[in-house]
Amino acid sequence: xxxxxxxxxxxxxAALAAGLAARVVAFDNSRFDNIxxxxxxxxxxxxxxxxxxxxxxxxxxCQSKGKVVTLSLGGGGASVGFQSDSQAETYADTIWNDFLxxxxxxxxxxxxVLDGVDLDIEGGSTTGYxxxxxxxxxxxxxxxxxxxxxxxxxxxxxxxxxxxxxxxVGFDAIYVQFYNNPCGLQxxxxxxxxxxxxxxxxxxxxxxxxxxxxxxxxxxxxxxxGSGYQDPATLxxxxxTTRNRFPSFGGVMMWDAxxxxxxNRYDVAAKNALVAAGGTGxxxxxxxxxxxxxxxxxPGSSQVSFNGQRLCWECALGPIVHDDxxx
Numbered sequence: 001x002x003x004x005x006x007x008x009x010x011x012x013x014a015a016l017a018a019g020l021a022a023r024v025v026a027f028d029n030s031r032f033d034n035i036x037x038x039x040x041x042x043x044x045x046x047x048x049x050x051x052x053x054x055x056x057x058x059x060x061x062c063q064s065k066g067k068v069v070t071l072s073l074g075g076g077g078a079s080v081g082f083q084s085d086s087q088a089e090t091y092a093d094t095i096w097n098d099f100l101x102x103x104x105x106x107x108x109x110x111x112x113v114l115d116g117v118d119l120d121i122e123g124g125s126t127t128g129y130x131x132x133x134x135x136x137x138x139x140x141x142x143x144x145x146x147x148x149x150x151x152x153x154x155x156x157x158x159x160x161x162x163x164x165x166x167x168x169v170g171f172d173a174i175y176v177q178f179y180n181n182p183c184g185l186q187x188x189x190x191x192x193x194x195x196x197x198x199x200x201x202x203x204x205x206x207x208x209x210x211x212x213x214x215x216x217x218x219x220x221x222x223x224x225x226g227s228g229y230q231d232p233a234t235l236x237x238x239x240x241t242t243r244n245r246f247p248s249f250g251g252v253m254m255w256d257a258x259x260x261x262x263x264n265r266y267d268v269a270a271k272n273a274l275v276a277a278g279g280t281g282x283x284x285x286x287x288x289x290x291x292x293x294x295x296x297x298x299p300g301s302s303q304v305s306f307n308g309q310r311l312c313w314e315c316a317l318g319p320i321v322h323d324d325x326x327x
Contacts, residue, residue, distance in 0.1 A: 053110030081125030088128030179228025213250025
């Protein structure tokens with residue numbers, strides 16, 4: 001399980017230390033909601049960058065419990081972007097020095113070294129993100145610890161903001177937002193709706209990293225998103241079913257940690273369901289279906305194989321009238 005969230009209270013860190021498989025601390029224009037903000041906390045002289053170094057021990061406590069803590073850039077409603085690859089590379093150097101394994105006099109989290117970067121890009125220019133990731137990877141090479149690059153695309157394939165980036169540079173995991181979208185969890189039982197199968201094909205045949213893991217992004221309460229929320233039992237069934245169907249399945253991401261906490265520990269129910277299921281659960285089913293042909297109209301419940309893989313999709317894909325796989 002993983003999180004991509006703006007931590008809204010210090011108890012979020014306490015929850016991590018207690019054993020949640022939480023993963024992401026979000027960074028939004030130097031704002032960390034009511035933990036560290038411009039109202040109560042100072043900025044580094046001559047900058048707008050908050051000094052949140054008092055959070056270092058909390059972050060390190062989470063890491064000592066085996067939790068990966070990464071910096072999330074972007075977010076819903078943020079129209080951000082780069083004007084050029086060189087600007088993106090310079091920004092990657094800044095992120096490395098301020099938050100990761102580099103050095104700087106303006107480190108918002110003091111001596112805490114985060115574990116990587118998450119791109120939650122939902123608007124603005126698409127320029128430069130591949131260069132940004134590539135530059136970060138150059139810093140990661142030879143480092144004394146492992147770093148991660150993750151992303152949070154919308155479930156609509158291909159993603160308008162991150163699609164070209166995740167196709168050109170390797171990501172370690174993607175947290176697909178199956179909420180506020182027509183392909184969200186609310187249409188899990190629709191042959192033409194829920195499209196984790198397409199993301200699985202992307203992960204294994206298009207992604208530069210064929211071992212990338214795909215997480216189901218789910219809203220953590222009825223107030224967390226406009227659509228996609230499922231009760232704990234329904235989500236548990238979705239997670240176990242998807243886990244058993246697709247080898248790229250990595251787990252679940254929830255938006256967000258604070259709402260899961262308040263929603264009767266919605267996170268614990270999901271985690272317990274996956275732990276109880278055990279292992280990965282996936283085996284390739286025998287498949288004698290004809291190969292997928294781009295441009296063919298496949299009605300719901302059709303069976304196809306793709307790219308030599310011995311797979312059968314029935315409800316997983318549904319009607320296909322063009323090359324949805326991006327090949």
